[in-house]
Amino acid sequence: MNTPVRVALVAITKHGAQQTADLARQMPEASVCVADKFAPLMAGLSNPVRAYSGPFRDEIGALMADFDQVVFFVSLGAVVRLIAPHLKSKDEDPGVLVVDDAAQFVIPVLSGHVGGANAMAEHVAALLGATAVLTTASDVGKTIPVDILGRELGWKVEAPKINITRVSAHVVNGEPIALVQEAGSPHWWTRPTPLPANIHTFTRFADVDLAQFKAVLWITDAEVPVERWTALPERLVVYRPPCADVA
Known part of the structure; x- marks a missing residue:
């Protein structure tokens, strides 16, 4: 069962x-964080409200510590300066997003792939009738996100x-890539367009x-011998589907 995503607006x-x-009315599962003087504007919401005074x-x-996704209705520059002292790594930092003052654009600032900010930006943009501004190369180029391939299916990299x-880098640069699937669900490519021409299955x-x-x-459940890693230095990435995930 997927763990619910903790979102702060x-x-x-x-x-x-x-x-x-x-x-927040469209995201009842999200928490809200505002200055206490603006807390009355949250009246009637079912969302948890975190009002601060300092x-x-x-x-x-x-x-940054309590949430998986933090959506700021704050200027981009201010957000960058505010979060900078709290950054750890792409594997630990939450997704951070900024919505512009006119609510026309939703910008993932941090942890677009691993932290899920890109996906959250598209979700928030759909709710607001806005545009998600994605800058991650694999999203812009509509190609395979190597670091999170199959994550929604429970695959482990x-x-x-x-x-x-x-x-x-090779994937987004259009270099010839071999994708070998010997295990797992075949339904991992969910984009409406075909696989890029440089991906050969x-x-x-x-x-x-x-x-x-x-x-x-x-994509395999077979053991990968050391010799194979050695023969493909910096060229091999292996994905492990769950045991129950059958092709």
């Missing part, structure tokens, strides 16, 4: 608080971080001519 101005209240900067540490970095690793490909994405 945050504002520091009266106008921002009004926008936050409008969004400096706003004192709230940032708790917001298995590879050194340098492999993920290098292979991600196989059902057996043995069928891949490794000299023809810059990298290999291997």
Whole structure:
């Protein structure tokens, strides 16, 4: 069972608080964080409301620690400065998003892929009738997100971080990539467009001519010998579907 995503909607101005209240009505599972003087604007909401009275900067540490997604109705520059002292790593930081003052654009600022900010931006934008401004190359290019492939299906990525970095670059740069699926659900590609032309699919690793490909994405439940990792330095990423996930 998926763990519910903890979302905070945050504002520091009266106008921002009004926008936050409008969004909160469409996201009853989200918490709201506003200055106590704007708390009355949240009347009638079923959402939990976190009203603060001190400096706003004192709230940032708790917001970053307590939530998976933090949606700020605050200027982008201010958000960057506020969150900077609290950043840890892409594996630990929550998704951080900014909504502009006219609620026309939703911008993922931090943890777009691993933290889920890109997906949340598209969700929030749909609710607001806004545009999600995605800058992550794999999203803009409509190609495979190497670091989170199959995550919604429970797949686990298995590879050194340098492999993920290098292979991600090869994917977005249009280099020839072999994708070998020997296990797991075949329903992992959910975009309306076909797989990019540089992604070549196989059902057996043995069928891949490794000299023809810059990298290999291997979806398998087989053991990967050390020799295979050694033979494909910084070129191999392995995905492990759950045992019950059948093709």
